[in-house]
Amino acid sequence: MTTIGFIGLGHMGLPMAINLVKAGHQVAGYDLVPAALEAFKGAGGQVAQDIPACVTDADVVITMLPEGKHVRAAYEDIFKHVKKDVLIAECSTIDIETSRSIHAEAEARGLRLIDAPVSGGVIGAEAATLTFMVGGREEDFNALKPYLEVMGKTIIYCGAAGLGQAAKICNNLVLGISMIGACEGFNLAEKLGLDAFKFFEVAAQSSAQCWSITKYCPVPGPVPTSPANRDYAAGFTAAMMLKDLKLAENAAQLTNASSPLGAEAMALYSLFCQNGGQGLDFSGIMKFLKGDYKSS
Secondary structure, rough: OOEEEEEEEOOOOOHHHHHHHHHOOOEEOOOOOOHHHHHHHHHOOOOOOEEEEEEEOEEEEOOOOOOHHHHHHHHHHHHHHHOOOOOEEEEEOHHHHHHHHHHHHHHOOEEEEEEEOOOOOOHHHHHHEEEEEEEOHHHHHHHHHHHHHEEEEEEEEEEOOHHHHHHHHOOOHHHOOOOHHHHHHHHHHHHOOHHHHHHHHHHHOHHHHHHHHHHHOOOOOOOOOOOOHHHHOOOHHHHHHHHHHHHHHHHHHHOOOOOHHHHHHHHHHHHHHHHHHOOOOOHEEEEEOOOOOOOO
């Protein structure tokens, strides 16, 4: 049994932390939202009153926070209170600059840290089937891998510090673009009188095949588990997709990488969110593209 401090018990962090509890570890959790702490306590976790209490005795620290500014603020406390031999996994999806800054600070303090953002959404977090993309020293990756395997199914070492974040940003850039393409395809099929099931059957087995169609189809019916069947109740919100597309756009500008479709996808998701769609699943942009979504 390992003592673990888990900071960030949101939609993703809570089920991840609970899976660590189920695996027999002693997990202290901290979050600013009282309801999240109550849910964690109800699942057998220990509630910490603040970050120092969460990490002081921890052998492993895991963070899952919304944005880079939250990560920077949390690590000001984390670095001051952790043990010297602690293992740290920073699992938030944040900008490359913040990730590398946290790595540099950890290095200066002689601490072992990896960036390990995830893919798979809330469903993957609950089922412990997440994909982890990891950056940092390989020996630190190997030391933390057993804990990541409790929460995920696919653990990929991407290279040096920050490259886990790079992989996540690039992956979600493709995802955002491909979801819009899938929505446009299904929308056009409907306008042309082509049944959604028939188009799905064709697209899923031909050159249009992609995750956004076969696993997360943006129209009701063909994939029963997709959010389209629940009126786009979020697994991964449009607001979170917009955040990730902004991270990709920022990275593209910093590196002078051409990303015209990424910029267009960011603009479309920005419009969707501005019109009230921020809390819907990101595949809910289908409603926006069809013109039948109105903010409440």
